[in-house]
């Protein structure tokens with residue numbers, strides 16, 4: 001079930017049978033010469049929407065702007081500051097928890113978001129802890145590449161040139177879901193350099209075409225399809241485990 005294509009009455013009904021919701025979360029940022037700007041929010045959305053086709057789960061709208069200050073020297077990147085991002089996640093959680101959702105899983109598509117999502121969880125729990133109350137809900141962060149079996153599959157598909165930004169695995173996922181948006185370029189060098197991530201102009205000087213350690217030319221729609229199918233199955237198992245986690249009295 002997709003929240004944005006449901007009515008309030010349908011969500012109220014869903015809450016009678018489940019208190020679990022998944023929120024795809026990512027970033028809108030440059031992904032090298034061939035990667036779509038939406039890659040990091042498209043990947044978790046594609047996986048969650050695929051999972052939803054075969055299981056009774058609820059997927060919230062995608063939180064599609066994240067921690068991308070280091071990509072701002074490339075056209076089209078849109079970023080939040082950590083403080084804005086943390087505040088916005090808190091309001092999403094308070095909205096959903098207010099309706100009765102007690103298990104909120106964020107399916108993340110951007111490594112740069114991890115620290116701030118964890119900080120947002122702490123901020124949100126702190127409301128309850130300082131008030132000497134129980135929060136009444138649990139939050140979970142899952143990176144799509146950490147879903148069971150997915151990292152192993154990506155390492156098998158791309159033993160070399162996976163890298164850490166504009167990776168062939170994430171590019172392959174968007175190629176599978178959006179074949180009309182596949183782009184082509186000659187990569188020189190084939191595998192991009194690696195290095196530290198600092199401010200936007202430092203990033204552009206180190207990584208001139210936007211890639212970090214990767215060869216996105218290895219991506220194919222078929223490999224993307226394999227990753228999506230496996231990730232979608234693992235996500236459903238993750239949601240079942242999360243929903244049946246015992247809560248101490």
Ligand code: NI
Nearest residue numbers: 039040166170
């Ligand atoms: Ni990415």
